[in-house]
Amino acid sequence: MFVYTGGRVPEHLRLHITHARVDESVSEIDEGAFDGCEHLLDVDCHNGVKRVNKRAFYLCRSLTRANLPGVTFIDQSAFGYCSRLMDVKFSSRLETIERWAFDECEDLTHLEIPSILRIDYGAFFSCKTLAEAEFGGGLETIGVGAFQYCHSLRRIAIPLKYDLFTLNSNERYDQFDDCFKLATVELVGSIHKPISF
Known part of the structure; x- marks a missing residue:
């Protein structure tokens, strides 16, 4: 289990992460944080995560599940080309989904x-x-x-x-x-x- 504490996932870990949990200290997932983590299967956010920034999970082609219980804003291409994404738990407070946010999510x-x-x-x-x-x-x-x-x-x-x-x-x-x-x-x-x- 990879615990995300902010920033971009280090390059040497990108092809090895399969499960991710967002640390309680994090309030937003940074731009390109998991971009290209091709083996990531699922991600769990806590209620305090309010924003998923640009390309945060772009090209995470194995991602099947995302738990976003507190997110109010999903930015441009945040989940673009996550072709296996099928289970998204959206927040009851989600207000904005920006351009191309779920582009080519073919299993949704x-x-x-x-x-x-x-x-x-x-x-x-x-x-x-x-x-x-x-x-x-x-x-x-x-x-x-x-x-x-x-x-x-x-x-x-x-x-x-x-x-x-x-x-x-x-x-x-x-x-x-x-x-x-x-x-x-x-x-x-x-x-x-x-x-x-």
């Missing part, structure tokens, strides 16, 4: 993040086995290409809001492009009656 099948406020550009791009995604009424933004190429996505629960989706450079909404199986969109939270002036 289910998302349930009721506290999320913002899902950025390509956050779940090409998560090819993702079948269901559930978000709460507080969700404010789903960025360009957020779920593009999620070929198995069948069901999503989102709020009904006028400006929930952002336009791409071609003035198109492409959040769900190539989601061929998407058949059910459930509306969550309050639905307000339009007011005429």
Whole structure:
């Protein structure tokens, strides 16, 4: 068991770590901390870890489980190309998932993040086995290409809001492009009656 105390994992350990636990002294996982730790299987954070920074677990191709009980912010490409990641315990306080955060996490099948406020550009791009995604009424933004190429996505629960989706450079909404199986969109939270002036 490798105990993470901050910074980047030393190069001589990167190919040997299989299990990691974040020390109680750590409040955020630094940029590139475990980048390229190809044999890392699982990571356990404590409630005091609030942020996972850029590329923290990028290219951890064997990572299957991540326990993030207190994390409120997941930065750009934090779990990008973690192709075997299937079990993520998200915090009940998670608010922001930045661009490409879970890009190409091909084994991720289910998302349930009721506290999320913002899902950025390509956050779940090409998560090819993702079948269901559930978000709460507080969700404010789903960025360009957020779920593009999620070929198995069948069901999503989102709020009904006028400006929930952002336009791409071609003035198109492409959040769900190539989601061929998407058949059910459930509306969550309050639905307000339009007011005429």
